[in-house]
Amino acid sequence: MEIVLHPYRLPYARSLRGQSERVGFLVSVGGADGRTGWGESAPYPGLSASSLPEVAAALEGWADDPRALQGCPEALHGLRTALLDLEGQRSGQPLCQLLGGVPARTVPVSHLVWDAASAEQAVAMGARCLKIKVGGAPLKEDLDRIEAIREAVGHEIQTRVDANRAWSLATAHEAMSRLDELEVDLVEEPTAQPSEMADLRGLGPKIAADESVRTPAELQTIIEEGWADAVVLKPMLIGAPQTVVEMARSAAAAGLWVLVTTTIDTWVGRRTALHIAASIPGEALLPCGLMTGDWLAHPLAPDPVVEDGHVVVPTGPGLDLGAWSRP
16 A cells, blocks of 8 residues: 655635645555545644644654554544545445445535625525634624624524634623624634633523644533533544544534534545535534635635535545546
8 A cells, every 4th residue: 555645835815814825735545456545634834733744754654653643633634534535435435424324415514704795705605604703803893894794694694703712701701792693603712711611601602612622532521511512623633534523423412513624625625524524413513614615726626516505415435526636
């Protein structure tokens, strides 16, 4: 079995958190039967503990010592996905089916927007759930922007906000009642201290843990301490697809909502996240942040078509990547 790393540098279509490009590896695994499985390993600056050289070293050292992947979830994510893709091609099963359970036929998705114009554009493309980043400006400016978006798209479109831990607890308390008035459904990671999220539950929008949940142990703490109503799972930062699905099912069993989001990945990573989302119990799944291809100037393949807020889950073997251009 041959493992090959395909490095990429893909410019962003617009600046994102001060970054101009997405950097990572596509991981291919060649089988003796001539088939090739694909995965993606791409640490995200500011969110990943691993560096790009560490990811490369872990993947290159795996053949000699499987323990090389320990502590490097991005490397584990890429390799395990490629192996699953290869297994799916051999068995004729889609990756979501290999992950167990009865895979969903469609998955609800959200769209990241930043103002009324982009919100209207997303709705015109089929969006039924909009996500808005907040915390980078004074609260009043964020609330005014959310209100403008609400006025632009009407009351049938679901909205959520992501503060990325930017608010103090006092600011978060001030925000919650107003967000409730603006019919915001969910707030992701409002404060820097995860334990403070428990103080905000029941004040209006659902509270979701994001940066606070990267491992099964962290998820268990959130469940036991009652910190959140929902969890945001980023497969690239967690590791093997199987681990992400197991965490999602544990969260659902504990009564939490679940969202799956990408880390602005290429087509391979986005396709993987879609299969993972399709494997999660549908009654617990909220619209997922999978429509991020247009953040890349060259996404390798376009995002799937959205119809009434949902995308169709691929049913071909493995990842069922279809036609795509490799970097």
